Amino acid sequence: MHEILIISGKGGTGKTSITAAFAHIAGNHVICDLDVDAPDLHLLLKPEHSRVHEFISGNEAAINPDTCENCLDCVDRCRFDAIDENGRAPKVNPLKCEGCRVCVTFCPAGAIDYPEKNCGQWYLSESRFGPMVHAQLRPGEENSGKLVTLLRQKAKEKATELGLDRVLADGPPGIGCPVISALGGNDLAVIVTEPTPSGSHDLERVIGLCRHFRTPAGVIINKFDLNLDQTRRIELWCSENDLPVFARLPHDEAFTRAMVIGQVITEYQSDGLTKTIQQAWKNIINHLE
Template identity: 55%
Template sequence: MREIVVISGKGGTGKTTVSAAFAHLAENSIVCDLDVDAPDLHILLDPQVQSAAPFMGGSEAVIRREACVDCGRCAQLCAFEAVRLRDGRHEVDPLRCEGCGVCVKLCPQQAIDFPEGHCGDWFVSETRFGPMVHAQLFPGKENSGKLVGLLKMEARRRAREQKRDVLLCDGSPGVGCPVIASLSGADAAVCVVEPTPSGRHDFARVADLCRHFRVPMAVIINKADLNDAEASAIEELCAEQGHTLLGRLPFDGAVTRAMVQKQALTETEGPLGDALREMWAKLMGMELGRSRGARA
């Protein structure tokens, strides 16, 4: 089974557009949306939810009124000023609590509980392109990396059980915790880049991350005709650093029309769909992750 993660140095580069097209082209695959903070692949794939489960993440302190003697020790210890007095009693403001657990450990009366919070929900669905595993983290909640790990574990399990050939993941933008979790164990990363100075800078950061985790990287330059000089500079970087250039995509209003119709670009007629088909074929022709050992 090949595990491919589509990533980008920033949001809005066209990562999900490419992911949807590849999901359409991939045969015998399972799709996984790992952008749990702001998922949008479901908009194009229109999944029919088969099962849903809560995601329990970061803990928050809760004072048990019956055990608390209002000594104020928790308020003195809290670095985030999350403990406050209300009507003469101490309570924890959940919007300020960072879940560090200091008050829980050092409360003289052991009067503070530390339950896990409901941080979001994750789903297993069916789409016209096959099974899909995805999630939605609630606004402001933490542990997106942990949720990404959970989704990948579930997607891999189902892929093995169903003997799927490809696990295609739509990753998060940037280089933070959820991206690191997305790259863990992947056979290849496809980086979608915009031809701008900031896009080239973000691309370099993502390339460093992939190099650190020894994940081979292929590159798609999106909207390449808007800045030919920057597109050429990115191509030179790919050649210097040994990344596979899958190709260039031009700026085209067909993308917006396809999005409005909830279609992948490869479901429509036009040069963009043809280009993405060629890129997918080139990606499938790469030796992916063989040096790190193939997974069954």
């Protein structure tokens, strides 16, 4: 079984539209949306019959004002600046609390509770293009890395159970915690970039991350015709760094027109872009084999 991850560093380069198109034309896979804090793949794949699971992860401090002696030891100890003085008893700011349990452990009055946190939900669903594992982190929550790890594990279990060849995953932007959890151990990371200063800058960072975690990578240049010089520079950089370029896709409003009616680009069009995307997928599969 192969795990393929689509990422980009910079957001908005077209990861989700391209993942959705691959999900449509490929088959024989479990689809996974690892962008757990702003997931969009379900808007195109329309998963149904979801089995819903709560994602309980970590804890959060909560000061009981009735037993608190207002010694402010917790305020002094908290390195996340998450506890504010507040008249008779200090108050925890849940947006800043990292759940480290330091205040709970040291409170001389034993006045700090430590309830578990519900950080969101995850789903095992049937999508238009095959089984799908996805989630929604609660807005403002943390532990996205743990949720990503959980989704990958569930997607692999589902693929094994059904005897499918691949897990195809849409990844989060950036290079931090959720991306690191999404990346390690993939058979291939497909980086979607664009010929803009931000696109190339973040491509180099995300390739650095792939090297760090020894994950093979290749590149798709989206919106290549926005700036041909920059596109050539990216291609040159890729060839100098032994990175395959699987496709160049044009800047085309058709992606958005398809999205507005809830379709993926390869359903919306039968020629042009669709042929290029089919070729890109062939290139990816050949590269894997």
